[in-house]
Amino acid sequence: MIIYTPPAVAKDIPVIDLRDSFSHDIEKRKSVAWEIHKAARQTGFFYIKNHGIPVEVQQAQFDVAKEYFDSPLEEKMLINSKKSACLRGYEPIAAQTLDEGSPPDLKEGFLLGRELNESHPHVIRKTPYHGPNQWPENNPRFRQQTEDYMRHMELLGRKIVRLLALSLQLPEDFFDEGLKEPMIISRMLHYPCQPETARENQLGAGAHTDWGLITLLLQDEVGGLEVRNADGEWLKAPFIENTFVVNLGDMVPVLTNGLYHSTMHRVLNTSKEKARYSLPTFFDLDYYYEASVVPTLREEGKSYPAPITVGGHIAAMFDKTFGVEKASA
Template sequence: MGIPVIDLSGAGTPGSPRTAEVARALREACTTSGFFYLVGHGVPDEQVRAQFELTRQLFELPPERREALSVRHSPSMRGFETLGEQTLDAEARPDMKESFYCGMAYPDDHPYVRAGYQGYGHNQWPAELPHAPAQCEAYIQTMLALCRRLMQLLAVSLGLDEHHFDGSDANPLVTLRMLRYPPHPADADERSFGAGAHTDWGAITVLAQDAHGGLEVRMPDGQWVAATPLAGSFVINLGDMIPRWTNDLYRSNPHRVRNLHSGGRARYSVPFFYDPDYLTRIEPLPGTVPEGEVPRHEPCTAGEHLRDMYLKTYGLKAAA
């Protein structure tokens, strides 16, 4: 079993002629690997290349400048994260990767910012890269439109109205993350990863990866397969919110990163994490709980689900 390729051509807008065909392919991918390559998505190559160039520029900044913009200084978890600051696999060593986080900027008087909901608020930007805010905002809007369309196709794949999820992201919680993985150490042991085995937390992840590869996906049979870079594609995967929303009909499979194939160079990737409105109710969708059975998960809000995952992966405890 490999990672399927889904062509969005002819299904990019509501009512498109290939909507049903693409929804069927999506259902097959979501009930097996939870991963697929997406081609025909319409995102300009130039926009993706520019995002990779910005990623390199961010990590060329001096360490003291990156420290000044650390996520530790940001209530909304925006800014730089250093090597070893996150451990995605509790059984592995700290992740060998550096990150820069940004997202949609919500004003101080927004109700979610005033309420202190995690992920809502301001970005931190380095003054040395004045083009970064507008460029990232444009990329976020492009990815947001793509994810909204994928959610429509997910609805069709589940036998729901194409617009079932349209009202769930009035205030979407989205994160754009730019990543740098140093070369995998020659003396690394079996517990060393760029990113340890994990599932993503939210709804949909759209990954742009460079030509070096390194992403590996665990298939339902337990085998790890390489998500070999495919020119012009994104790698799409479901996060844990979708299984919770579909009563485990759709899958969020584990994946990991090892920068083994770059010839001693850094690996860069640009994942975009899409989640609905913080207060969106996450409970089994119509038709996903077999008759006579009870739901497998307790209902919650999107924000509650993400908060619990954040506390778990960073080894923190919820405030009393």
């Protein structure tokens, strides 16, 4: 358990302008990648602006999330994620415990992924967390808007992964083999106002690192995200209009031999009047992609840890935090 102490004001979470990442000039793309390199070595967290995701798409996704979470509990429970073989659907309040040893998290959510039918190779292979989504009945807008949002998130995720490759002085397409069938999990999260009766150290989301490659977070103006820096200080990561927060997951230190950081973070809704909503998208390489130290960070004659599969690690963390039996990889 990581005991909660109040955070300081953020002072070293940079805002990176992605405008030049859309340029045909490779040197301009490399200049953006260098900013990511610096942020990845310092905090593992950064904001991005000029990312290409229309404001109206962002707002529409918040609208459908709020509408869904406002629906009666009995309706939401009809598509409880526990009814899904690939963990898709509604997550009730306190379904997950991110900080081991702390009480369950004070949030409810909705989990979605790439819509894969029974003929997809990963579904045939029974790959964990791959398959069809559960969708609310009688709400076609929810599905239409969410699938549109996820298409935008896939494009943005692919761009960040290519910039990540450039930041490590690798070819831009170095990770493309793992992008043929990426794992993309999007969540809608609702954090009610923190109740006075909350148990000791019970937060909206307990202190944790993310498990995969990168997370693309759209948060609302209520805020509540807190990040721990290299000195162990907790910093607020406030809402900045028309930006996404990007953070690196546990696969990145594996790929970089610890050069880049996967940073501890947590959420506490301190508002007495407003619920907090956030839209994280977890963008990862193929479930079966073997992660190991990249060539540019290897020294001749030195031994390195054996490769690990992306999905094996993520499956273990899902099982741990949701309290379910371990899935087979």
